[in-house]
Amino acid sequence: MRIAFVSAETAHHRDTETNRRFRTVVDLLASRGHDVHVFCTRFWPGERATIERDGITYHGVSVGLEARRSFLLRVPFVVARTRPDVVHASAQPSGQVLAANLGASFARAPFVVEWYGDDGVADDRWTRLATGRPDRIVTPSELVGTRVRERGADGRIVDAVPNPIDFERIEAVPPGDRVEVIYARRLDEGANLESLLLALAELRGHDWSATVVGDGPERAAYERLAGDLRIDDRVAFVGDLSLEERIAAYRGAHVFAQTAERCAFPTELLRALACGCVGIVEYHANSSAHELVEGWERGFRTTSEEELTDAIRAAGDLEHRDLEEAFADYDRDAIASRYLEQYRALRDERGML
Structure with missing residues (x-):
């Protein structure tokens, strides 16, 4: 054709x-x-x-x-x-x-x-x-x-x-280090990473670690916020990673959190779900991310930091996976x-x- x-x-x-x-x-x-x-x-x-x-x-x-x-x-x-x-x-x-x-x-x-x-x-x-x-x-x-x-x-x-997404590529990349929560996006004014950091701060009494993938003009501000919340020793800001490195990180993570305010389509969330992550999405009127987790048994939709905290806690009861065949349809x-x-x-x- x-x-x-x-x-x-x-x-x-x-x-x-x-x-x-x-x-x-x-x-x-x-x-x-x-x-x-x-x-x-x-x-x-x-x-x-x-x-x-x-x-x-x-x-x-x-x-x-x-x-x-x-x-x-x-x-x-x-x-x-x-x-x-x-x-x-x-x-x-x-x-x-x-x-x-x-x-x-x-x-x-x-x-x-x-x-x-x-x-x-x-x-x-x-x-x-x-x-x-x-x-x-x-x-x-x-x-x-x-x-x-x-x-x-x-x-x-x-x-x-x-x-x-390239599902065969996901299958071919070995899982990376285990981490409880991962976030991935350009760190600009629409990233809304503060929602996740505030939710994690409420879980100081629990054993967790988090990785933030991505760089951008707001990175320094978010790193300062993590320090102000006294969780900077548990949150690793790793900057931009290659696709293979991101896939490995997702396959090692338990939860992928999506809190950005605007999103036509959440490609990194989709990759993370295919990598077996539990998906937690904070709902925003200008983001489509919630569409991927609606009706998904390993997905949560939240509307506040309190609900986000509860979802991270509840996700801990779900088994860790490093691949999800259901997303081969993508x-x-x-x-x-x-x-x-x-x-x-x-x-x-x-x-x-």
Whole structure:
């Protein structure tokens, strides 16, 4: 299947959650042997209009992100010329959706939009116009799906597809040192690590240790808070770790705590659950993390430091595991299959198969 992906900005331009998600989808389908083309602004040196990387053809529709108008004007025609079976665009900026939709119309191909929403979903005229164009809108969670429907999208075309994990890789990494509680996220203003530290401080009389994975502008403040709470001898701030190191840490941990205030999809929580951790999520209106633990027998949803403390205590009664087969459904192959099923269903609806 020939798939045309449209995104002026990619992970090669800027490392954001939205761009990483889009690149993941591109990589998933390229790894399955499909003919994948990415239409973007040029990020490579020289005058070449296209480059090949890892089995993916990148088309430099315009030169530099500042040439956005040129990009939007040219996209419909360059996309249509490749005669794609499906056109799949990133949702931001909204004008990109309208341009990609026109290209899909010229190519007579189904049109899919990837709406990640890590910065929220804007409530403006252009966003509402964009929600009415796709044949299918894919979001990472029900939270983002709800936001998109609130902006005018037909609920029947919105589908939540989670970020994938590499389950075989998890199985291959040996468990690390045993620790009771682990937290992993960039330590910025949205990390809300203080909720976990305050909850742990209430358990001073118990035997526990905790690991904080991640770095960021608020790390020093959180380290000071741990000292003020007199738990700094039990909380290890280990900074950024590689994926293998994080997996080993999760497989050695008993509880993974998710307290961040904003989260389109909690990929590290998902990895930790697959590594056998008990999941404890502090509910926030702008976080989808609670969706992963709702109905899960080894998951807790809390709304306060007191409930968080109680959940950590209750989690101690559950057995330690270092792998959870139930989360194999989130493996890369399974998620790739979900995208391909959607593409085929849309083509079937148009009588193309």
